[in-house]
Amino acid sequence: MAVATEMFEVAHTVGRVLCCMCGISMAPNAANMCVKCLRSQVDVTEGLQKSVRILYCPECGKYLQPPRSWVKAELESKELLTFCVKRLKNINKVKLVGAEFIWTEPHSKRIKVKLKIQKEVMNGAVLEQVHVVDYVVEDRMCDKCSRVAANPDQWVACVQVRQKVDHKRTFFFLEQLIIKHAAAATAVNITRVQDGVDFYFANKSHGLKFLDFLSGVVPTKSRHDKQLVSHNTKSNTYNYRFTMSVEICPVCKDDLICLPQKVAASLGNIGPLVLCMQVSNSLLLLDPQTMRTAYMDAYSYFRSAFRPLLSAKQLVEYIILDIETEPGMPAHSEKLTPAEVQVARKSDFGKNDTTFTARTHLGHLLNVGDFALGYDLYSANTNSMELDNYRNASFPEVVLVKKSYEEKRAKKRGKARPWKLKALAMEIDPSAVKHDQEKAVGEYEKFLEEIEEDADMRAKIALYRDANYRAQSETASVLDEDWEELPAVPLEELLTDLRLETQSTRTESEYEFV
Structure with missing residues (x-):
């Protein structure tokens, strides 16, 4: 004999409790307090600055990153937002969820950033709050711009680097060595001429130090000259300008x-x-x-x-x-x-x-x-x-x-590489413009290919990951008729500029109050 049974579904309801402060009914949480009372008891933004003073160079458009570095950033750019967040003290004591600009007049010398932060408060509860920081922009010229403004021709030592060859391979490699070791950090100006590069320094000691660096990385022969600029007969002081002519050995790799x-x-x-x-x-x-x-x-x-x-x-x-x-x-x-x-x-x-x-x-x-x-x-x-x-x-x-690898590279030439090189900020002399630009582009491409083939050369310079590079899909690689392992730069050699970020997730025990 069959017995008919009926299934009954019991709806589960979440119980409600009273706030321990004001007594209103609310959903239970770890603190047993409503959002209004919790915010009145705890201030997540305690210890964070509400106003910050930043220095800005109006000539080159850079901001001072203490103690001495200057950062180039446009208004409401990603670089400026990163710079502003890093200037805050005690920001590491809270969890930064989001940051955005609040629009202000460009000439107001004020930058407002709205931060959304979280912090664990009572009994493991997490409170989220919005915090607005007002940045006061003050104008101050950087050291380089102040020297140029005082005297555009203010240099004491000039290092003229030359090489008697019909290509620029040596200067491409030398430029990367200078960037990696920051050898020209004290240079007032750098000018590219047809047969080489001129480096200008404000002190003779800076020029001699750069000259020692060149002699340590390439075979060189140098000559020193000086020219009298002024002479004070009362104090018996002399002002000279020093010119150091450097000739690089014309023998290059593979000659x-x-x-x-x-x-x-x-x-x-x-x-x-x-x-x-x-x-x-x-x-x-x-x-x-x-x-x-x-x-x-x-x-x-x-x-x-x-x-x-x-x-x-x-x-x-x-x-x-x-x-x-x-x-x-x-x-x-x-x-x-x-x-x-x-x-x-x-x-x-x-x-x-x-x-x-x-x-x-x-x-x-x-x-x-x-x-x-x-x-x-x-x-x-x-x-x-x-x-x-x-x-x-x-x-x-x-x-x-x-x-x-010329035949295999013929069809792949022109495609983007996952790495890039930095370049010196150089002024171009009008006499250097007459040099064939297509020839220079071809020589630079040969230089990049040589970097991929020679591991010893890569070890001496700094390679940087290109954030705009998109890897080719496996399907496109397999369909390539001439697909073969060409010399390439390994990923572990690009860690100089590689930034890996992990996205944190909330656990079930965390509660959010907005």
């Missing part, structure tokens, strides 16, 4: 050099044809035939002052037909693995069957079918007196320098 006989003998009979592998305060030279290396400092170089036989602009692209690592020659390092290769010029494909056999130090990078950049000594027109002194010596027909 092919024919060493003079005396220089080769002083370096242990290396060469005479050597490759410049690295440029710092000295030159690292490699003999591609014997895999021997030698260092040459700035003093030794400028004593002989030889010029490169071939530069990076004269590199020719080759294709690897066959490669065999020499078993009797162990690898000297991760970057020096001797091998014997058979190559052919890429431009000769379909025209002739000319091939070349050469020894290279790139045995760990090259495979059959890869492309490599090298110097074509077989057909090169080298008008060098140093090379003529070696009449009985036999020279290789091809000297490979590095692996080439």
Whole structure:
């Protein structure tokens, strides 16, 4: 016998309690107080400033970030809002939920920011409250603008950096070194000229310090001159202007050099044809035939002052037909693995069957079918007196320098990179405008590609994450016909400007009173 049963649903109701202060009925909470009474007992904004004085430079539009740094920010911008919040004291004692500007007249010298803050009060209850801060803007010129306003030509020492080459690769790299080490922080002005850069300083000691920095990162030769500006016969004081002319070694990375006989003998009979592998305060030279290396400092170089036989602009692209690592020659390092290769010029494909056999130090990078950049000594027109002194010596027909990714980069060139470089604030001399702009853009692109390929170069400079970069989707990467792992900058090397923020969530035990 079936028994019919009926289901009854019981509605659960939330009980209400009386406020312990005023006695009104309310929903229960951890403090057993209504919102009005809770706010009358506890002030979340206690200890926070209601008025803050900030300094503003009307000439350059920057705000003073104590103690000495100046921040560029526009009105009602994200940068200005961040600057205003950081100027508040004891802001770390409360939880900042939101911040926004309250509109004021641009000429009122007042900036109002409305902050929405939370703080745990009685028995774990969380109270949220709005707090308005009034910022009083006072005009004060920064040190740089005050010096310029007092005397636009106020400089005592000028460091003129020059290099007698037809490219800007060295200055691109030197600019990043200066930015990373803040070497030109005391410079009054920086001017880019056609053959180099001029740095102006207010003190001679600042110019000498910058000169020491240059001699520590690149091979240089300097000369000092001074000019009398004024002379006080009563106090017997003299005012001079000092000019320091700096010449950077014209030998650059990947250049092919024919060493003079005396220089080769002083370096242990290396060469005479050597490759410049690295440029710092000295030159690292490699003999591609014997895999021997030698260092040459700035003093030794400028004593002989030889010029490169071939530069990076004269590199020719080759294709690897066959490669065999020499078993009797162990690898000297991760970057020096001797091998014997058979190559052919890429431009000769379909025209002739000319091939070349050469020894290279790139045995760990090259495979059959890869492309490599090298110097074509077989057909090169080298008008060098140093090379003529070696009449009985036999020279290789091809000297490979590095692996080439030109064909793979052709379709990817022009796409955004996830990283970026900073630049110095330089004025451009009218004589430098005549320089071909397209040529400069192409050289800078080559410089960026070289950074991606050379890990040692990346270790010396600072790379910054590009916040506007959007990564390519996996589907688009797979559909790419020439998809392959090209040299790229790892993410862990971009932590200089990387900011990771975690969004905090509330727990069930927290209560919000608005």
